Amino acid sequence: MKIAFTPVVYEHAARFTGRTPWEVSRDPELLFAGHRAAYLEYRHQVIAVGIDIYNLEAEAYGAQIKPPDDDAIPAIHQPLLSSLEEGLELPPFRPESDGRIAMVLGVGQRLKREIPEADVRIPVAGPFSIAFNLRGINALCEDAILNPETTAQFLLRLAENQSVLCRAVARAGLDVAFFESAAAPPLLSPRQFREVELPALRRIMGVAAECLGHPVPCIMGGNTYPILDALLSTGTNYLACNVETNQAAFVESVTRTHPQVKVRVNLDPGIVTCHEPERIYRAIDRVLEMTGGRPQCVMGTGAMPLETPPENIRLIRQYLAA
DSSP, X not given: OOOEEEEEOSGGGGGGTTSOHXXXXXXXXXXXXXXXXXXXXXXXXXXXXXXXXXXXXHHHHTOOEEOOSSSOOOXXXXXXXXXXXXXXXXXXXXXXXXXXXXXXXHHHHHHHHHOTTSEEEEEEEOHHHHHHHXXXXXXHHHHHHHOHHHHHHHHHHHHHHTHHHHHHHHHTTOEEEEEOGXXXXXXXXXXXXXXXXXXXXXXXXXXXXXXXXXXXOBBOOSOOGGGHHHHHTTTOSEEEEOTTSOHHHHHHHXXXXXXXXXXXXXXXXXXXXXXXXXXXXXXXXXXXXXXXXXXXXXXXXXXXXXXOOHHHHHHHHHHHHO
C-alpha cells in the first residue's frame, strides 16, 4: 500500500517570493503569492497560512516583533508580561483589529477562493506556546516549577481567550491548524505536562472543535511519546510523530488504541534539506518500514526549512511512486 506524502510549509513559502520571511510575514500580497506558489509546486495536504506561526497571538496581545537581520524566522525577544498575575487578567485580543490576524484571515480566504480544492487553515497556537512568547521561556519554566497552580490558571485563561480566534476562523469559512510545540518534553516534564498544561490544552481543543464542528489536529513537535496518552485524551483526530521521539512505538500505540486518529510520521527536516539522495531514500525506507502500510499514516517533512530545495520534494515523490 502506498503512503500519502505531504510537505509542511510555513516559512518555506517565502522561498517562492525571493523575499525574506520577515517581509513575507507582514505583506498580504507576498504571503498570498508565497503560499499559492508553494501549493502549486507541492500540492501539500494543508496550507497553513503563515510564516512565523507562533507569533500571531502574542503580537495581537501587544508583544513586539523586531525584524531579524537575515532570513531568520521573526521572533519575539522581549516578554510582554512581567508576572503570572498580569496574565490572569489578560483580556481576549480582537481578531479584526489586533496584530496581523485580520491580514492572515484575508489571505486565507483569498487562497481558498483561488484554490478551492486546497485545505486552507489558519494557525492557532496552544496556550503554552502563547505563554512562551508572553512571559519568556525562562520565566515560564520557573512559573511551572514554583507556581504550578497559578501557571495552570494562566494557561486556562489563554485557552479560553482563543475562542475569539477560533470563531473568527469559522466565520471566515476556513479551518484551524493547531500548534503547541513549546509544551513538549523536555521543556515540560511529562508530569508537568499532565498537571499544568493538559487542562488548558483539552479546553482549547474542545473550544476549537465546538467552533468548527469537528475535532482538529494537535501538532506538537519534540519528544511526544511520553505524553501520547495525554494528547490522545484531547479528542484530536490527527497527531504528528516527530524524529525527536520514539516513532516506531508512537505509530504502533496510536494505530492499535486509536485507529481513527491519523498520524503524520515526519522525516528529519535536516535530511529533507540535504543534497544526498541516498540519505533521503534511507529515511523514506525507515518510515515505510515503520508504518507498514497502515492506512491512517501519512509521511511528512516536519516544518521545512527555508533553504529546502524543491527538487528534493520531487525526489521523494518520485521514490514513493516507483
